[in-house]
Amino acid sequence: MADLVLPQGLSLPSWMQAGDQGLQGIGQIDSVLQAALDSPQFRERWKYTRPRPLLEHLEDPQQLPVFEGVDQEGITLTTTAAPSFCPRLEPQHAPEATAKLCLANTLIVIEVVKPLTEPLRIQHTASSQPVLLRLHPGAEVALEETYAPGEFLQQAVWIELEDGARLSHARNTFEAADWHWQYLYVHQAKHSAYSLHNYTTGTQLRRQDIHLVLDGEGCEAKLLGAARIDSKTTLDQHINVEHRQAMGNSEQKFHHVVADGGKSTFNSRIHIHPNARGSAAILSNKNLGLGQSATINTKPELEIYNDDVQCAHGATIGRLSDDEMFYFTSRGIASPEATALLSRGFLNQCIQGALAEAASNALTHVGITLDHA
Amino acid sequence: MTLLQVEGLKVDINADDAPMPILKGLDLEVKPGEVHAIMGPNGSGKSTLANVLAGRPGYRVTQGSIRLDGDSLLDLAPEERAQRGLFLAFQYPVEIPGVSNMEFLKASLDSLAKARGEQQPAAAAVIGEARELANSLDLDPSFLKRGVNEGFSGGEKKRNEIMQLLLLKPKLAVLDETDSGLDIDALQTVSEGVNRFRREDRGVVLITHYQRLLEHIVPDYVHVLAEGRIIQSGDKDLALELEAKGYAWLT
Structure with a gap:
């Protein structure tokens, strides 16, 4: 795909070469990233969404989000051109995200050194400067992210969880955008725990990349997601969960309602590396199609290189069950209300966590115009 | 005045793409205040009758009529039948995670x-x-x-059906094998619930396999449904006779 090009003059800032995880000795960054861009893996990741607009917008102006909870003891926030640490980077997996880091003049660095009582809130008001969040050993925090509407929006977040750190992450993405890219990378060290409650609607185009790496023994990761993609909107979600070390547990459960011309793409991959003995990984994506037309692409993937693991994955696409509809209508509830109630129930099965109430309201609002066909 | 009037009801279902007759000319009349028990062997059409009364999709009425308070139900959707006062207690109530019982009950009462x-x-x-x-x-x-x-047990599901019956207060309750899968204590509790529902302006159609339910809910009439027709009607003693002799002497 030689038609995909990165912005000219990319260079690797010195902070990205420093430390254990830096990209020292990787060679010319522009040629490394260009090779990744031209790879079959990249094309597969971007099969249903054209990546070119994103590459053209990587240098867009970026804003400082609004923060809450950064005045507590045990947390520091700095905006800097040269962060004091480099998160684990995966240029081959996500050349577009690595390029964004290389291009950033300012980065937001948040360090948490102990368990916090108040949540850390990030309200993205536009395209945001890249966020690097590090939880030091034993640190704990709840992270809540919300978003404002806009035209071309991009937010990229890198998270490092050091030994025994715990992060409970919730994000509600319900605002309209022409083209919205959310990139999330989480790198977990041993005995760390990460949970994500990911609730979203479709918009003209919303692309979510979630890359989790369980890179220490005994890591826990739990992803729950619910989405409503209707009124000709689009959601394209790509998830990659890598078990790189032993005895890790990961669980993914995503329920989507796709209706009235909506288009949903869900691609999640579980990758069990040779070292990851005793891993357990579960992945489920269920889709409910409503109305006259809906496009649903779902692809759960398993790639396993160790025999001593327990893995399960599944995906379903269906309509509301006739038995459920009859049960509700036989109690006097008219079809449109029964449809709304049942689809709400379907989404509610995946809605929990700090932003659950707002998520439930936004995803299951009354007035949903769904014809039970 | 008749509460429920079923006349000459013939109903098909689709089996292997061909219509298969299940009810073959069924008549039933329930007046306010009455409890009618319907018994019959497996496959006689008891559950079909319950489902057709409530308007479940998948059944084709080819002949006959169903009237509630004098109005025909045949062209009405299930919700419209419920709104006119018909209630079906399901043989197999469905599990619906994500919608709380309270939300469901409130939505139902509001509708x-x-x-x-x-x-x-x-x-x-x-x-x-x-x-x-x-x-x-x-x-x-x-x-x-x-x-x-x-996550309800079989018994809890049935008790939930009776809870809904008592909350929604319909004119006519159709109970489809509400006693199946109940232990003795639950049978007693559920029966007490149905007896509480009984009133001079309300009717009950009780579909059951077993006479023991009728010891707790004493019916005014007992009908035997076999091969799509009511072939015998009588009072509560008919149920005892069926219990003693089975259905063979009738069919």
Whole structure:
């Protein structure tokens, strides 16, 4: 795909070469990233969404989000051109995200050194400067992210969880955008725990990349997601969960309602590396199609290189069950209300966590115009 | 005045793409205040009758009529039949995670009130009444917060059906094998619930396999349904006779 090009003059800032995880000795960054861009893996990741607009917008102006909870003891926030640490980077997996880091003049660095009582809130008001969040050993925090509407929006977040750190992450993405890219990378060290409650609607185009790496023994990761993609909107979600070390547990459960011309793409991959003995990984994506037309692409993937693991994955696409509809209508509830109630129930099965109430309201609002066909 | 009038009802289902007759000319008349038990061997059409009365999709009425309070039900959707006062207690109530029992009950009461031009009940009043009913049926009131029938035992599901019956207060209750899968204590509780529902302006059609239910809910009439028709009717003693002799002497 030689038609995909990165912005000219990319260079690797010195902070990205420093430390254990830096990209020292990787060679010319522009040629490394260009090779990744031209790879079959990249094309597969971007099969249903054209990546070119994103590459053209990587240098867009970026804003400082609004923060809450950064005045507590045990947390520091700095905006800097040269962060004091480099998160684990995966240029081959996500050349577009690595390029964004290389291009950033300012980065937001948040360090948490102990368990916090108040949540850390990030309200993205536009395209945001890249966020690097590090939880030091034993640190704990709840992270809540919300978003404002806009035209071309991009937010990229890198998270490092050091030994025994715990992060409970919730994000509600319900605002309209022409083209919205959310990139999330989480790198977990041993005995760390990460949970994500990911609730979203479709918009003209919303692309979510979630890359989790369980890179220490005994890591826990739990992803729950619910989405409503209707009124000709689009959601394209790509998830990659890598078990790189032993005895890790990961669980993914995503329920989507796709209706009235909506288009949903869900691609999640579980990758069990040779070292990851005793891993357990579960992945489920269920889709409910409503109305006259809906496009649903779902692809759960398993790639396993160790025999001593327990893995399960599944995906379903269906309509509301006739038995459920009859049960509700036989109690006097008219079809449109029964449809709304049942689809709400379907989404509610995946809605929990700090932003659950707002998520439930936004995803299951009354007035949903769904014809039970 | 007749509450439910079924005349010459013939019903097909689709089996292997060909119509298969299930009910072959069924007549039934229920007056206000009456309890009619319908018994019959497996495959005789008992559950079909219950489902057709409630308007379940998948059945084709080829002949005959069903009237509730004089109005034909045949062209009405299930919700419209419920709004006119018909209630079906399901043989197999479905589990619906994600919608709480309370939400479901409130939505149901609101829909019924709206269709009847009545004021929708206040949420607090509904919760209060539902709690009280749940207690009286040995259902842990915390079930109201749980998903509809989610994780319920067979007995809890049936008690939940009776809870709904008592909360929604229909004119006609059709109970489809409500006694199946119940232990002796639950059978007693459920029967007490149905007896509480009995009133001179309400009717009950009780579909059952077993005479023992009729020891608790004493019917005014017992009918034997076999091969799609009611072939014998009598009073409660007919049930005892069936229990003693089986169906063979009738069919």
